[in-house]
Amino acid sequence: MPTRLVIAVTAFLAALVAAAAAVVIYDHGQEDKIGKGVTIGGVDVSGMKRDAAEAKLRREILDPLNQTVTVDHGNQRWSLSAREAKVATNLDATVEDALERSREGNIVKRTWRGVTGEQLDAKIQPEVTYSxxxxxxxxxxVRKSVNRPSMNATIKFTVGGPQTTPSHEGLAVDATALHRKIKAALVSPQAERRFSATTAHVKPKVSTDDIVNQNATTLVVNREAFKLTVFKNLKAVKSYSVAIGAVGLDTPAGLYHIQNKAVDPAWTKPYSDWVPKDQQGKVVPGGTAENPLKARWLGIFAGAGIHGVDPSEYGSIGHAASHGCVRMRIDDVEDLYPRVPVGAPIFIA
Incomplete structure (x- = not known):
């Protein structure tokens, strides 16, 4: 072989060996260095060695994660420390993962990436655990301090008329949203660590308006005063003098509701001692002289009701004189009749 060729081949082989040696030396020098384009939890650790990467991650990830989470509502404050929440992260293992990702591929590919500055585009998320x-x-x-139950409106019937307790809205923390915010603060160093608890108003099942509407018309019979009073929207609008049941045939006290209504009602003679047995159960047509239920009828319960009385018996008004019903003058019962719907409550005191 000519001398020049030998020299050329030898020089080429020497250069090849030198290049290979340079590649090996370069690659070996990158073993403890994270490649370009590698982030851990959003923190760029490109080109860093293990110790430097761990130090940066402690500053930018671990230190924020160790900060206390604070929730406020008005003047109240609640805190959750990282220790109480048992926050922990595997930064050492994550850095090791970043180094392994940086060593992916063969020696030539790794060297090419290093020389050309090619990005790995590796986004690694550290594992953060909490309780x-x-x-x-x-x-x-938070809920114990902030939540307030709603209160339904109530109504109480008295001799003076219906008395109401107004409804109140309640308050409830949006626990789902708050749980989500606290969790985000514990696992993400970029998340806010102080925020307000959001709340929602809780409407009562029965509002004051509901109570008023349900009792738009209410009757109160004051037996002692021999008065029947009509209340509209819980306010007294008209009173009438009445007669009530005689002793032994008392108009019973309690809360009832108007069961039915009729104009010139028929009367079925009751099965009572004061009715001759041969007359018990007999129906007397309405509007006749023999029918004691004059003009109008508003049934209360078990055959008892409100009705007009013959003018010849107006002297019983203001006395305990009936067989249990509430008696009224004909003009009065005709005036009352259209004011009262079926179902209206009637309180007899």
């Missing part, structure tokens, strides 16, 4: 039970305990503290 969900600690979040729930904090939520319980």
């Amino acid at each position: 969900d039970a600690a979040i729930v305990r904090m939520l319980d503290r």
Whole structure:
């Protein structure tokens, strides 16, 4: 072989060996260095060695994660420390993963990436663990302090008329949204670590308006005063003098409802001692002289009701004189009749 060729081949082989040696030396020098384009939890650790990457991650991830989470509502504050929440992360293992990702491919590919500055585009998320039970305990503290139950409106019937207790809206923490915010703060160093608890108003099942509407018309019979009073929207609008049941045939006290209504009602003679046995159960047509139920009828219960009385018996008004019904003058019962719907409550005191 000519001398020049030998020299050329030898020089080429020497250069090849030198290049290979340079590649090996370069690659070896990158073993403990994270490749370009690698992020951990959003933190760029490109080109960093293990110790430097861990130090940066402690500053930008671990330190924020160790900060206390604070929730407020008005002047109240609640705190959840990282220790109570048992926050932990595997930064060491994550850095090791970043180094392994940086060593992907063969020696030539790794060297080419290093020389050309090719990006790995590797986004690694550290594993952050926490105690969900600690979040729930904090939520319980917030709810206990903030939540307020709604109150239904109520009505009480008295001799003076219906008395109401107004309804009140309640308040409830949006626990689902708050749980989500606390969790995000525990696992993400970029998340806000102080925020307000959002609340929603809780409407009562029975509002004051509901009570008023349900009792738009109410009757109160004051037996002692021999008065029947009509209430509209819980306010007295008209009173009438009445007669009530005689002793032994008392008009019973209690809360009832108007069961039925009729104009010139028929009368079925009751099965009572004061009715001759041969007359008991006999029906007397309405509007006749023999029918004691004059003009109008508003049934209350078990054959008892409100009705007009013959003018010849107007002297009984203001006395305990009936067989249990509430007697009224004909003009009065005719005036009352259209004011009262079926189902209206009537309180007899």
